[in-house]
Amino acid sequence: MSLNGKVALVTGGAQGIGRAVVQLLLQTSAKVAMVDLNKACGEECKAQLDVEFGEGNCTFISCDVSNGDALRDAFQRTVDKFGRLDIVINNAGINNEKNWEKTIQVNLTSVIKGTYLALEHMSKEYSKEGGTIINVSSMAAFLHSPHQPVYTATKHGVIGFTRAIADASSQGDYGVRINVLCPAFVDTPLLHSVEHEDNMGKFVKFKDDFRRSMTKFGVLQPSLIAEGMMRLIMDTTLNGAVMKITCSKGIHFHTYEPMSA
Ligand SMILES: NC(=O)c1ccc[n+]([C@@H]2O[C@H](COP(=O)([O-])OP(=O)(O)OC[C@H]3O[C@@H](n4cnc5c(N)ncnc54)[C@H](O)[C@@H]3O)[C@@H](O)[C@H]2O)c1
Numbered sequence: 001m002s003l004n005g006k007v008a009l010v011t012g013g014a015q016g017i018g019r020a021v022v023q024l025l026l027q028t029s030a031k032v033a034m035v036d037l038n039k040a041c042g043e044e045c046k047a048q049l050d051v052e053f054g055e056g057n058c059t060f061i062s063c064d065v066s067n068g069d070a071l072r073d074a075f076q077r078t079v080d081k082f083g084r085l086d087i088v089i090n091n092a093g094i095n096n097e098k099n100w101e102k103t104i105q106v107n108l109t110s111v112i113k114g115t116y117l118a119l120e121h122m123s124k125e126y127s128k129e130g131g132t133i134i135n136v137s138s139m140a141a142f143l144h145s146p147h148q149p150v151y152t153a154t155k156h157g158v159i160g161f162t163r164a165i166a167d168a169s170s171q172g173d174y175g176v177r178i179n180v181l182c183p184a185f186v187d188t189p190l191l192h193s194v195e196h197e198d199n200m201g202k203f204v205k206f207k208d209d210f211r212r213s214m215t216k217f218g219v220l221q222p223s224l225i226a227e228g229m230m231r232l233i234m235d236t237t238l239n240g241a242v243m244k245i246t247c248s249k250g251i252h253f254h255t256y257e258p259m260s261a
């Protein structure tokens with residue numbers, strides 16, 4: 001399994017799930033642009049990856065994905081540095097029910113913008129060579145919690161948008177496969193943010209419910225989510241697929257009823 005000659009851009013790549021996929025992409029010989037808001041974490045992560053994989057394979061771009069101009073610039077800088085773009089993972093996400101408008105901006109609006117920018121750089125519509133996009137949703141889109149109403153809404157939105165744009169890609173012959181990934185609970189710093197009133201506002205009172213769900217359903221490691229992403233990247237038959245990753249069923253796919261009149 002090699003991605004030699006391929007270039008990937010991963011948002012939220014400095015930590016958690018994003019970091020695990022950056023690592024796996026480098027292991028499979030892709031060049032990677034790690035796009036993240038957290039400059040200190042991003043620079044430290046890049047320094048470690050340079051030691052492990054050699055300089056010149058990974059670049060860190062400091063960027064807030066909710067700033068449209070900065071996100072556009074991050075895509076351009078990736079192509080300027082590595083000469084092309086083949087894989088885009090719109091992964092950056094937050095969990096903030098207090099500043100819920102920001103949650104919509106980061107988790108949904110930026111995923112939509114990231115998808116459109118990816119298409120500008122990869123779609124045959126723009127005379128490019130094709131590629132693949134993964135948008136990160138959550139099992140919260142299937143098993144909601146009273147603790148995270150707006151987070152849940154954004155993750156539903158990511159699935160709806162991704163399935164529709166994937167259809168547009170296949171019908172419009174864009175040459176770009178676009179899929180969505182829904183992890184259950186994953187052991188990352190984000191998961192621990194559910195404990196805090198600064199993030200959760202009045203919904204913090206449901207944190208015991210949330211903790212019970214974590215105990216019931218278990219907590220996954222980021223490396224398994226990266227493995228799921230690699231499958232979405234490699235399997236050229238997949239477009240508009242909704243991959244779920246849970247402790248009970250591992251990596252599997254959601255099935256939808258065919259539409260009837
Ligand atoms: N951890 C879980 O249990 C879990 C479960 C399902 C889905 N997810 C989703 O997976 C994705 C990654 O989450 P994680 O658990 O790795 O979180 P994390 O907080 O560990 O990492 C997220 C990364 O995104 C970056 N980021 C946040 N806001 C940003 C912004 N505006 N611009 C650029 N970068 C930004 C952070 O700096 C961080 O490096 C998110 O979309 C999240 O909703 C997480």
Ligand SMILES: CCCCC[C@H](O)/C=C/C=C\C=C\C=C\[C@@H](O)[C@@H](O)CCCC(=O)O
Binds near residue numbers: 194244
């Ligand atoms: C701040 C981060 C929040 C993360 C939210 C997280 O993604 C929410 C997960 C919610 C539920 C997970 C449930 C997992 C259940 C499975 O083990 C299984 O029982 C259900 C399988 C259903 C299916 O795959 O069809």
